[in-house]
Amino acid sequence: MNYFEAFILAVIEGLTEFLPVSSTGHMAIASALMGIGNDEFVKLFEVAIQLGAILAVVVIYWKKFFNFSDWKFYLKLLIAVIPALVFGFLLNDFIDSTLGNPVFIASVLFAGGVLLLFIDRWFKKPEITDERAISNGMALKIGFFQVLAVVFPGLSRSAATIIGGMSQKLSKAAAAEFSFFLAVPTMCAATGYKLLKGYHLLNAENVKLLLVGNVVAFIVAIIAIKSFISFLTKHGFRVFGWYRIILGIVILALFLSGYKIDVN
Template identity: 45%
Template sequence: MDATLLVKAAVLGIIEGLTEFLPVSSTGHLIIFGDLLNYTDDHSKVFKIVIQLAAILAVCWDYRAKIAEVVGGLGSDRNAQRFSFNLIVAFLPAAVLGLMFYKIIKGYLFNPLTVAGALVVGGFLILYIERRAYHPRLETVDEMGWKEALKVGFAQSLAMFPGVSRSGATIMGGLLFGLSRKAATEFSFFLAIPTMLAATAYDVYKNWALLKMDDLPVFAVGFVFSFIAAMVAVKAFIRFVSGHSFAPFAWYRIAFGLFVLLSWQMGWVSWNGE
């Protein structure tokens, strides 16, 4: 096994784990850094599915107590039933639109330059939302109704455009629709579980022929690093949002996106998505 390929797997695994649940677009970062590391072949498609699954499982582990409480209370607990219903309602817009536009999105939008543009635009939108008057009506995810959940679900569907950021769209949507920072962030994490599991399953189905046993060591390295990085990122992010705005992530998006566009314009990097 090529040691260089294992290093690439570790780097991309860390990037996926650190960015999946932050409002900076993990998909966008994987597209850009995958291109930069020259890991863009067919096997890389399956690799990205594997490390995304690792990030999902990290959140499942981190919120295992809440998940167990909801699952255990589905038969009798009204809060658990409402919470589950809200997740289903929020999941539907992206599920339906994703099935409708999967080929178009994968075929035309997955390149570094469109991602860079989306990072910049998304960064300015975060700054705009942060500067609005902020008066949360709902302090916890248990206080949400189906209308708020549906609105957040439509916000999440914007993240089908790579570079927008699924977590960024859902968190910012949550803030606009009256959720507290912590509630918006936690609902984004919970909504990621069915959304990303469904997307992962669909991607595996579409790329089943690319699965090879020879790739197992590379996938295993990426999986482990992604899982660990996601665990660290989720815990740190929850602590951060309790007392800070999302402006630092907005400025990071803008700076990173502009740097990618500048590197293309100046010819410093020959992006394959050009």
């Protein structure tokens, strides 16, 4: 991997991590087209640059994350993240097998896209517009929605948790914000685990690539997060649904054309 390729992947991570379109699918396509999809460090890089995206959430919502008197906020995040950690550990082998299956990822993208075409019709009467009104029970249920994204790569963690929030009568904006909040402990755990497993790949040059990737992902994620809630509130999920359907078809077409698509 060179610095240009690192830049491209970091831009993709920053743009797609918090949108309901699957960062996994996008980076699979980019890595395949650039011919770097089989590189072990690339696989580590794609996870490790999530730290930049995480930092973007913390910076934007710093008053929420550093209000230590509001212990209930931290408790809700802890409750919500537990299901993903448990099921991710128990189903690790299954998840690894699906990550290497482009047909599976394309199918999940396509099916998730069809689902998003109808989400706006199903949840029309939200009752909760503020995170403080989310109960521990609601947080746990949203956490179980996140499990779906862990078990089915390509579904999109953001899509799963936002839909989970809306199923608990959160407004689109409130559901999106809680999805951002929940991303912090979830992605920290995933990134820490990946770095621990791949620490032997961290030579001086690779560390520089990771630093560049995280900085770029941070800057792009700041822009994406600030734009997403406004767009979602005005336009809903339909455009993301069509986009996912097209992306699923593209991944399948690339695979059938002979490109090696591997996001293990």
